[in-house]
Amino acid sequence: MYDVLILGAGASGLMCAAELSTCKGIKVGVIDANANVGAKIKISGGGKCNITNTQVSEKNYLGDESFVASVLSRFTKEDLLGFLHANGLKPVIRKNRYYFCQISSDEIISIFRRLTKNTKYHLGETLLDVSQNIECFTVKTSRAEYRAKNLVIATGGVSYKTLNATDIGIQIAKQFGHEVTEFTPALVGLTLQKDQFWMKELSGISAEVEIEVEGKKLREEMLFAHRGISGPAILSASLYWKKGNMFINFLPDHDINILIKNSKKNISSVLNLSKRLSKALLEALHVEDKPCNKLTREELQNLQVIQKYPFAPAGNFGFTKAEVSRGGVKTEGLHGKSMMSKKVDGLYFIGEVTNVTGELGGYNFQWAFSSGVVCAREIKSRYNC
Ligand SMILES: Cc1cc2nc3c(=O)[nH]c(=O)nc-3n(C[C@H](O)[C@H](O)[C@H](O)COP(=O)(O)OP(=O)(O)OC[C@H]3O[C@@H](n4cnc5c(N)ncnc54)[C@H](O)[C@@H]3O)c2cc1C
Secondary structure, three states: OEEEEEEOOOHHHHHHHHHHOOOOOOOEEEEEOOOOOOHHHHHHHHHOOEEEEOOOOHHHEEOOHHHHHHHHHHOOHHHHHHHHHHOOOOOEEEOOOEEEOOOOOHHHHHHHHHHOOOOEEEEOOOEEEEEEOOOOEEEEEOOOEEEEEEEEEOOOOOOOHHHOOOOHHHHHHHHOOOOEEEEEEEOOOEEOOHHHHHHHHHOOOEEEEEEEEOOEEEEEEEEEOOOEEEOHHHHHHHHHOOOOOEEEEOOOOOOHHHHHOOOOOEHHHHOOOOHHHHHHHHHHOOOOOOEHHHOOHHHHHHHHHHHOEEEOOOEEOOOOOOOEEEEEEOHHHEOOOOOEEOOOOOEEEOHHHEOOEEOOOOHHHHHHHHHHHHHHHHHHHHOOO
16 A cells, blocks of 8 residues: 555656655655656657746736745746756857756756656556545556555646547546646647738747737747647647637837837838848738838738737637647646645645646746646645654
8 A cells, every 4th residue: 555646757746746755754655657757747848857947926827826936936937947956957048038957958857757666556557547536546557456545646637648648647636536727738839820821921930929818918939830820839828728819029128119200211120020021011911112211001900910910810720739728627626735635634636637738948847846846845744753
């Protein structure tokens, strides 16, 4: 019989196991369908894992803000960096905001391996069924049956099914009477409606933009892709977009009216954009590329749209390309101090399986790690540890 059985050896499950490992008296097991631990960590951030961000707040997440704030405050970005430093990992900061491993994601995976050397891993086992009687939880896998006093669901979302991602976590939650929001793809590229097909011509080009979506302003690069639009700004916008238009500002550092004022140069050369993008934008806005001082009133009006281009996606690139799944176990059913179920004592949900999803930029690992630690500390306190 395990004291704690963690379902899922991803970011949140590993952090939970690492924190529990500081208490020698607790017998911990971890089950995962993958042959190796931390499969998503391994491929994340282009193989270098964007661990966290210089600015982390509940505002960077889709979810119940006070719940998110409660969890993040208990294991902050500073706590995470302290943990990494103490274990010999000195992350590098990219673009002044993203913390990455220096060489590869293996740096962080190997920390978890080392810290959990006394944890019993059951890898290559698919979870089939969970049940509970007055004594314990019973977990059936494709190979065996395990019993545990505490059960931590850390099975993540459903994006990247090739890495054995499944929705077993929300199935278990439902079984125990929890409310869930079904998963939908997020941090994902967006496909185009007919009026935006002009963007297809720009495949491969990127530009720094500011996107306004559902009251949020997101500043990062967008990338024109063959199937639609992508890049960090679009991926984060996909998290918040519900319906209607989002607005793209293609000149976030400038005022279009000041750029063109009294200029005799052609518009395409005063816009601070790549030639291909400015030409395509002008065409899409029905503005002839001519000297700025020769613009008609209507063209001047159309030009304003460069700073507030309305965009409503046709759809998205789907779960195969989505970095995360939006939705999951509703946090209303969990305690913000412990991640424990309000319905079932000893049952916990951590990481992406909860309906908390972060923007692009290390926020999802921060959530996985913070919720993993919060859960482990609660269990430790129950063992007077
Ligand atoms: C390509 C890609 C790049 C990403 N890059 C970043 C990044 O740089 N920064 C960032 O913050 N976030 C990134 N993310 C998101 C991040 O990886 C996840 O949010 C995070 O891993 C969630 O942690 P988790 O522990 O909740 O779930 P996961 O890490 O997904 O772990 C869940 C585990 O449960 C196991 N599991 C699920 N179902 C079953 C089952 N039925 N039987 C047995 N085992 C099962 C899975 O095998 C998996 O190992 C990226 C995601 C992807 C797909």
